[in-house]
Amino acid sequence: MPSGTLYLIPVPISETDLCLVVPNYNSELVNSLTYFIAEDAKNARRFLKQCNYADISKAEIAELNEHTKSNSVSELIKPLIEGKNVGLLSDAGCPGIADPGADVVKLAHQKNIVVKPLIGPSSIVLSIMASGFNGQNFAFVGYLPIEKPQRCKRIKELENLAVKSNLAQFFIETPYRNGQLFDDLIQTLQPETLLFIGINLTSSSEKLVSKSVKMWKQAPKPDFHKIPAVFGIYR
Amino acid sequence: MPSGTLYLIPVPISETDLCLVVPNYNSELVNSLTYFIAEDAKNARRFLKQCNYADISKAEIAELNEHTKSNSVSELIKPLIEGKNVGLLSDAGCPGIADPGADVVKLAHQKNIVVKPLIGPSSIVLSIMASGFNGQNFAFVGYLPIEKPQRCKRIKELENLAVKSNLAQFFIETPYRNGQLFDDLIQTLQPETLLFIGINLTSSSEKLVSKSVKMWKQAPKPDFHKIPAVFGIYR
Numbered sequence: 001m002p003s004g005t006l007y008l009i010p011v012p013i014s015e016t017d018l019c020l021v022v023p024n025y026n027s028e029l030v031n032s033l034t035y036f037i038a039e040d041a042k043n044a045r046r047f048l049k050q051c052n053y054a055d056i057s058k059a060e061i062a063e064l065n066e067h068t069k070s071n072s073v074s075e076l077i078k079p080l081i082e083g084k085n086v087g088l089l090s091d092a093g094c095p096g097i098a099d100p101g102a103d104v105v106k107l108a109h110q111k112n113i114v115v116k117p118l119i120g121p122s123s124i125v126l127s128i129m130a131s132g133f134n135g136q137n138f139a140f141v142g143y144l145p146i147e148k149p150q151r152c153k154r155i156k157e158l159e160n161l162a163v164k165s166n167l168a169q170f171f172i173e174t175p176y177r178n179g180q181l182f183d184d185l186i187q188t189l190q191p192e193t194l195l196f197i198g199i200n201l202t203s204s205s206e207k208l209v210s211k212s213v214k215m216w217k218q219a220p221k222p223d224f225h226k227i228p229a230v231f232g233i234y235r
Numbered sequence: 236m237p238s239g240t241l242y243l244i245p246v247p248i249s250e251t252d253l254c255l256v257v258p259n260y261n262s263e264l265v266n267s268l269t270y271f272i273a274e275d276a277k278n279a280r281r282f283l284k285q286c287n288y289a290d291i292s293k294a295e296i297a298e299l300n301e302h303t304k305s306n307s308v309s310e311l312i313k314p315l316i317e318g319k320n321v322g323l324l325s326d327a328g329c330p331g332i333a334d335p336g337a338d339v340v341k342l343a344h345q346k347n348i349v350v351k352p353l354i355g356p357s358s359i360v361l362s363i364m365a366s367g368f369n370g371q372n373f374a375f376v377g378y379l380p381i382e383k384p385q386r387c388k389r390i391k392e393l394e395n396l397a398v399k400s401n402l403a404q405f406f407i408e409t410p411y412r413n414g415q416l417f418d419d420l421i422q423t424l425q426p427e428t429l430l431f432i433g434i435n436l437t438s439s440s441e442k443l444v445s446k447s448v449k450m451w452k453q454a455p456k457p458d459f460h461k462i463p464a465v466f467g468i469y470r
Contacts, residue, residue: 008364017260021354025255096364098371105367109445117364119256119437125360129243129331129352132340136333139374139402167374202354210344 003113004085006077006105007033008095010120011047013228014203018050021202022120027051029118030087035079036061037104039091047089064088064100073103080113094122098142098172124170127198127230130208133168134234140170146177148184155188159233162193168234170196175226182221189213189233196232199224239320241312241343242268243330245355246282248463249438253285256437257355262286264353265322270314271296272339274326282324299323299335308338315348329357333377333407359405362433362465365443368403369469375405381412383419390423394468397428403469405431410461417456424448424468431467434459 007029012021030051038044041061048056062076080086088095088104095101096117108115124140141158145151158169173181185195191214199207199222209222210232222229242264247256265286273279276296283291297311315321323330323339330336331352343350359375376393380386393404408416420430426449434442434457445467446454457464 019258020260021258023254023256023258025252094360094364096367096370097360102367102370105365106445107367109367115365115367115443116441117361117436117443119354119356119361121354122360125329125332125357126352126354129329130340130350132331132337132342132344132350135331135337136377137375140372141402142371167376201352206351208350208352210341 001083003111004080004083005114005116006080006108007085007087008101008105008115008117009087009089010094010118010122011043011090011092012050013092013121013123013201016202023118026118026120033085033087034058034060035084035086036089037064037076037086038089039063039065039099043091044089064104066100068100070103073107076104077107077111077113080108081111094120094125097122097124098140121202123198123201123228123230124172126201127170127196127208127232128168130198131168131196131210131232131234133194133196133232134166137166138168138170142171143173144171144181151181151184152188155185159189159193162233163235168232170230170232172230175224175228178224178227178229179221181231185231185233186213186216192235194234196234197222197224198230200227201230236318238346238348239315239318240349240351241315241340242320242322243336243340243350243352244322244324245329245353245357246278246325246327247285248327248356248358248436251437258353261353261355268320268322269293269295270319270321271324272299272311272321273324274298274300274334278326279324299339301335303335305338308342311339312342312346312348315343316346329355329360332357332359333375356437358433358436358463358465359407361436362405362431362443362467363403365433366403366431366445366467366469368429368431368467369401372401373403373405377406378408379406379416386416386419387423390420394424394428397468398470403467405465405467407465410459410463413459413462413464414456416466420466420468421448421451427470429469431469432457432459433465435462436465
């Protein structure tokens with residue numbers, strides 16, 4: 001029996017109309033599926049509702065998150081091996097980018113299961129596009145360390161990579177720590193280094209700003225406490 | 236007078252229905268614009284046609300490509316300063332990712348012009364999602380050197396970064412050199428390193444494969460001469 005296909009299905013990253021952020025095809029595809037893997041089943045059901053999913057009580061949603069044991073990932077792909085198509089949903093954004101979905105995708109490749117990524121919003125990708133930094137050379141490095149000394153050391157390291165390897169560096173922070181990270185960046189980076197901040201992307205209050213650290217020091221501190229943001233540095 | 240908004244508008248990366256790869260909103264937005272900046276005006280007009288653009292003869296399309304002098308980039312953003320909205324189009328994929336659009340975006344930020352990235356296809360982003368590598372830590376590094384010794388040195392360097400910094404590495408090649416790059420990768424990388432290849436993404440012949448170099452050596456060489464592909468390595 002041929003295996004099913006693993007569809008990687010992006011989920012909106014803000015409260016917004018689906019037609020603004022995903023191709024029509026995605027909703028059609030979602031409606032053709034019964035099996036889903038998601039970070040959080042409740043969020044997944046909310047997304048199915050947005051897609052006008054016919055009968056949500058019939059959707060089978062398995063959870064994959066930081067509590068999932070690595071040996072149970074193989075349980076998750078069982079329907080695929082039995083020939084059923086499965087949709088992998090992120091909590092917000094694109095599966096496999098800054099979310100735990102990569103483990104399922106990795107195993108799918110090992111089992112020769114066809115993986116099909118769909119198009120949709122990713123705050124990281126939109127930030128890379130909108131930064132005006134170097135689209136030929138960029139890295140996303142996830143979260144920086146929480147403790148101030150290690151964090152400042154890491155910021156210097158990333159600035160060095162941006163300058164010496166010409167590699168624009170993007171990273172994120174837990175939203176309630178955005179202000180702290182901003183302060184550490186402004187204090188640690190050199191005045192001529194460019195700092196990009198993308199706040200609440202795709203929402204009606206989206207804000208995308210790129211300027212030198214020197215200019216940031218003269219500007220009011222961004223108002224983004226507890227609001228999702230992406231940071232980038234480049235020279 | 237307030238400035239216009241610079242919209243970053245993704246363009247399909249394969250012959251396919253627009254509704255499969257971009258949100259409906261994008262076509263509506265395109266239809267609201269008169270000014271465009273594009274790598275190639277002919278390609279831009281083809282895209283406007285796909286968006287059912289009312290009167291293509293009235294669209295003003297300025298070209299931005301490797302022949303554009305850096306001082307004429309400021310000419311390109313004149314309509315924005317005059318309060319008109321402008322659409323920045325890539326030849327294929329997302330503006331600012333592996334295309335020359337970043338220069339315009341950079342200048343727009345300097346002039347405090349609002350930059351608004353739209354959602355759409357990028358072979359690089361789809362590859363990162365579908366690789367099953369490390370979505371918390373990845374780099375896109377553009378093209379590798381053409382000469383074999385430098386290229387093999389660079390491949391080793393990237394493999395080291397993948398192993399030591401846990402940073403998945405993605406890169407591209409001019410399609411007619413895909414076969415050569417594949418040979419060099421297979422010869423240079425260690426057997427247990429994972430090699431991802433994404434071929435002709437979003438097309439009906441899309442192929443996404445990830446396996447160890449050892450397994451690639453036992454498999455038939457991918458059939459991707461002159462076909463766009465994205466490569467990735469990770470351990």
